[in-house]
Amino acid sequence: MKVYYEVYENARVKHPITGRIVDVNKQILKTKSRKKALDLYAKNENTRWVEEITDYGSGETTEIITH
Numbered sequence: 001m002k003v004y005y006e007v008y009e010n011a012r013v014k015h016p017i018t019g020r021i022v023d024v025n026k027q028i029l030k031t032k033s034r035k036k037a038l039d040l041y042a043k044n045e046n047t048r049w050v051e052e053i054t055d056y057g058s059g060e061t062t063e064i065i066t067h
Helices: 034-042
Strands: 002-014 021-031 048-055 060-064
Touching (some): 002 034, 021 034, 034 048
Antiparallel strands (some): 002 021, 002 048, 048 060
């Protein structure tokens, strides 16, 4: 079993084809360190969140550990 953390951020980007501004969820960090992920989340709690991914080999579970 492997556990890792991903930090995401709400972002507004320009769509490469249409040129429109769209809202996306952008991954900004993938790490094995829970502390590192939570420290990055704490820098901007309003637009970021942390997901804990557990890989069982036969599948994965995802849980958002911040709100």
